[in-house]
Amino acid sequence: MSAVPLLDISGLTVEFATRRGVVTAIQRVDISVAKGETVGIVGESGSGKSVTSYAVMRILDRAGRVAEGSIAFSGLDLTHAPESELRDLRGREMSMIFQNPRAALNPIRKVGHQIEDVLRQHARAGSGDAREKAIEALLQVRIQRPEERYDAYPFELSGGMCQRVVIALALACRPELLIADEPTTGLDVTTQKAVMDLLVDLTRDRGMSTILITHDLGLAAAYCDKVIVMEKGRVVETAAARDIFTRPAHPYTRKLMRATPRPGITLRDLLPEGEASPLPPPTSGDKTPLLKVENLVKEYPRPDQRNPIARFMPGGKAGAPGPFRAVDGISFEVARGESVGLVGESGCGKSTTSMMVMRLLDKTSGQIMFNGQDIGALAARDFARHPLRSKIQMVFQDPTDSLNPRYTAARAIMDPLYRLGGQSSSGTARARCEELARLVGLPADLLDRFPHQLSGGQKARVGIARAIALEPELVILDEPTAALDVSVQAVVLNLLADLKSTLGMSYLFVSHDLHVVQLLCDRVIVMNGGRIIEEGAASDVLERPQADYTRQLISAIPHPPV
């Protein structure tokens, strides 16, 4: 480690002016990054990790300001540097990559031009060689056929490809410091691994310093030299990556560590020590199948086949590929009281499958037997009035977006009671609602709040209470914890397990996270390209995967070194 750090943040306090007065986002934060070092900043939402990085780049929005402290970059005080000087630094000496790569790129400008813009701004290229240099930048982030991709627009590229372009953009001028703010959140695990490996290779080759901001302890452990843990705007622990996992000093770090799903543990191990009651015994059930899916197929017409006129155009469509098969003939069963995980990367057909089982989407062919009845034969639009409708319920991915912002928590939970439960008096519905709230651990005094007044975990509980209000036999969980912080996820997963054993429901758990699935599910189905790749007991699939694809998925998950 060199004597003078490249970046030295000391005593940094950032405040935001809001309508309700000044809010301190981060308080007296000290961080130093040496040349060539990779530092991870880990914390849950609201910990101030992103605000810290925006303060370094001086791109805080209008309401935010540095109230105290200093940020020194190569000896230059960034908090007092004039804007023109900062503009020269940004992109040339320090650059940043963001979460959600597609939104981070200008949607109506060719990616090649966007890279050129940065190169020209910092005089790294003139009009003669800009194109050549932009293509070289694309080549360095290992984009195939960069000459063609130069002319692509962001919407024509996959998420992983967009993130490579964003990396190319950030590294085009060979900066000394790279700040990566949740660079792989929202990407599939295998893409995440490819992007992170690429990032590490590039920064290491150039001797760059990196700040990796993430909520994922495993990711930080796998790729960082030093880890800084932040909680509520303060740094609570700073240690070498190896030490922080073997000897976490701060209680918050320990809590985060415990809550991170990892192999070889049970659901209860996620919760803080001493807080967990023993896990309910696994429900054996009578093992009669509740849901039986056979040869299920969902086809979508390809975009060029949608236009009815095109079909009659000369030139013909002979030899054109058939319709796209999102789900390609899958069969599986869910027994009573069983929970089955449906795992795969985006585009594998897992969500389409769950939508068809939920009868929100019509199948192309195949059977969906529920309780011995072929519900697949009913049109999706008629199923809403079918008596079996109340027996299948769903918990959605985003707890915020899946609640009506104008309904109170109580109204949201009572909604299915009114619509399908035949409840009309508000008194009995309210009583049932309070009972449900107790069941999901939602304090009764929160019932009259609106979604924006609830935390993420509380909203997740409302969503779960709503789903179980009609005592369904099958609950489809569509990544119910993907939008939650790990400590909240730990609690919600345990709640789901408890509810299952008390109420004797079956779960179809759709997720991309194998570790989470393994904790909650008895059996796992791995999907890829619309087909089932592997199926088996959860522990078997994770510990002794048979298919190459499953092995690839498992090895891509970053592990904390424990």
Next chain:
Amino acid sequence: MLKLLFDRLLTTIPALIGVIVVSFLLTRVLPGDTAAYFAGPAATPQAIEQVRKQLGLDRPLPEQFEHYVLDLAKGNLGQSLTTGQPVLSDIKARLPASAELTLFGLILALLIAVPLGVAAAVKQGSTLDHACRAIATAGVSLPVFFTGLLLVYFFYFILQWSPAPLGRLDVFASAPNEVTGFYLIDSLIARDGETFRASLAQILLPGITLAIFSLAPIARITRASMLSVLSSEFVRTARASGLSARMVVVTYAFRNAMLPVVTTLGMVFSFLLGANVLVEKVFAWPGIGSYAVEALIASDFAPVQGFVLTMAILYIVLNLLIDIAYRLIDPRMRSAT
């Protein structure tokens, strides 16, 4: 692109049929008896009946409609009873005047409102921002005939800066050779500086009247859409890569912010077509708006139907142009045909 044009034109056919049917029926249910009007106040009932027969108004509605459609198919919009000319040639003669005025007003409004909206968004909360809001509110709350009269009062009557508000050219000037029918352009083509100045002086006040009216929606949409784009993630990326403020605002934010503005333009244009009728009256502008109003008062059906049909076609063409412009700006639309 050609295929797209063709597809879009196909979808306009039902709209056109609708316009033809509705304009025909509307003119028939309007109060006022054409035959009585043209027979004159002193006419006997027999004379009125005779006029009615001559005009074919005694026949049942379906038959009248059939005649109308058949004529329309031959490009015959009928005869104006007030001017005695074929409606088609009347409209041909007057449409350029209206089009010139409307486009002049719209371009003027764009030239003022777009920079104003952008500046208000970039300097959100500043004096400029508040000024933008004040101008926009004032512009939209004053009715056009009132703004028009106010402008005439100040600039013609009090200050005498502007010529008499009597048509497209003052009486001593002669119209330039017709190429486009737009005096401003035709006089430039003819390299006739004097006529250009004269027609500019005439169009300025009515043009400003229309511009003031259409300023508000354009400025408001520009501001709102710039604000949302400026807070978007790709603008943050552009700023974090050290791009100059000019580059961020113009190349990154502005082009994206223009998308909703282009959509609004279609709407603003249709407002302007409506407002035009009043402005033409105030400034004695020989356009189709004043022509239609006069015909309507005289219960003269053919010009009214011709006017409505012309407006509908104009509106369809304009929306087609906007669709094309949208595709040129936004690559995402190009692949989503």
